[in-house]
Amino acid sequence: xxxxxxxxxxxxxxxxxxxxxxxxxxxxxxxxxxxxxxxxxxxxxxxxxxxxxxxxxxxxxxxxxxxxxxxxxxxxxxxxxxxxxxxxxxxxxxxxxxxxxxxxxxxxxxxxxxxxxxxxxxxxxxxxxxxxxxxx
Amino acid sequence: xxxxxxxxxxxxxxxxxxxxxxxxxxxxxxxxxxxxxxxxxxxxxxxxxxxxxxxxxxxxxxxxxxxxxxxxxxxxxxxxxxxxxxxxxxxxxxx
Numbered sequence: 001x002x003x004x005x006x007x008x009x010x011x012x013x014x015x016x017x018x019x020x021x022x023x024x025x026x027x028x029x030x031x032x033x034x035x036x037x038x039x040x041x042x043x044x045x046x047x048x049x050x051x052x053x054x055x056x057x058x059x060x061x062x063x064x065x066x067x068x069x070x071x072x073x074x075x076x077x078x079x080x081x082x083x084x085x086x087x088x089x090x091x092x093x094x095x096x097x098x099x100x101x102x103x104x105x106x107x108x109x110x111x112x113x114x115x116x117x118x119x120x121x122x123x124x125x126x127x128x129x130x131x132x133x134x135x136x
Numbered sequence: 137x138x139x140x141x142x143x144x145x146x147x148x149x150x151x152x153x154x155x156x157x158x159x160x161x162x163x164x165x166x167x168x169x170x171x172x173x174x175x176x177x178x179x180x181x182x183x184x185x186x187x188x189x190x191x192x193x194x195x196x197x198x199x200x201x202x203x204x205x206x207x208x209x210x211x212x213x214x215x216x217x218x219x220x221x222x223x224x225x226x227x228x229x230x231x
Contacts, residue, residue: 009163016163018159020148023145025145027144028145028147028148030146030213030214031214032159032162032216045191045216047190047192047193050193051144051193084148088156088159092149095148106216106218107218
């Protein structure tokens with residue numbers, strides 16, 4: 001498994017990983033993505049569909065009812081993207097496919113299905129150190 | 137992979153000289169960027185915001201429109217400026 005360093009920050013605290021999503025033109029787009037252990041599925045802004053390579057799932061258009069305090073519903077399109085992880089020290093995973101929801105959002109969230117559920121995640125906030133290991 | 141002057145996308149392992157510094161700079165100045173530009177997609181090159189928009193395509197068009205004519209072949213990062221705070225405001229029950 002390849003170990004990829006995370007970018008940690010505080011106030012508010014968070015952990016990000018650099019993802020490289022395959023583009024329609026064959027290249028890759030490097031983006032900082034928030035690791036969200038509360039997200040069942042990863043989330044991308046819907047406008048990214050203009051330039052990234054994806055295939056829609058059979059369900060395609062879905063409505064997601066959020067549980068918990070927020071309790072809102074939002075529409076999304078369910079699809080699959082290809083990506084690899086990278087860190088600023090030059091470590092890279094192989095490319096893999098991951099399910100994602102494309103929604104009206106302004107953030108990139110990395111959730112469980114096809115991502116965290118296949119990873120080892122280590123976050124050490126006192127030492128500001130973190131990494132993720134993924135078999136890809 | 138690119139417009140005439142702005143190179144977007146890259147091959148695996150390819151890292152432009154500005155890439156990691158620009159991500160670090162954006163992360164460090166996230167709150168200031170949010171205050172100045174609001175929630176948006178930003179293209180950042182050498183610690184400068186060169187284009188913003190509601191979408192990726194709008195940010196790219198904005199950068200292309202405002203770049204000086206002499207600028208060619210630049211490699212900006214794509215950075216999402218957004219609210220990191222999930223809790224918008226915390227207050228007492230007295231308001």
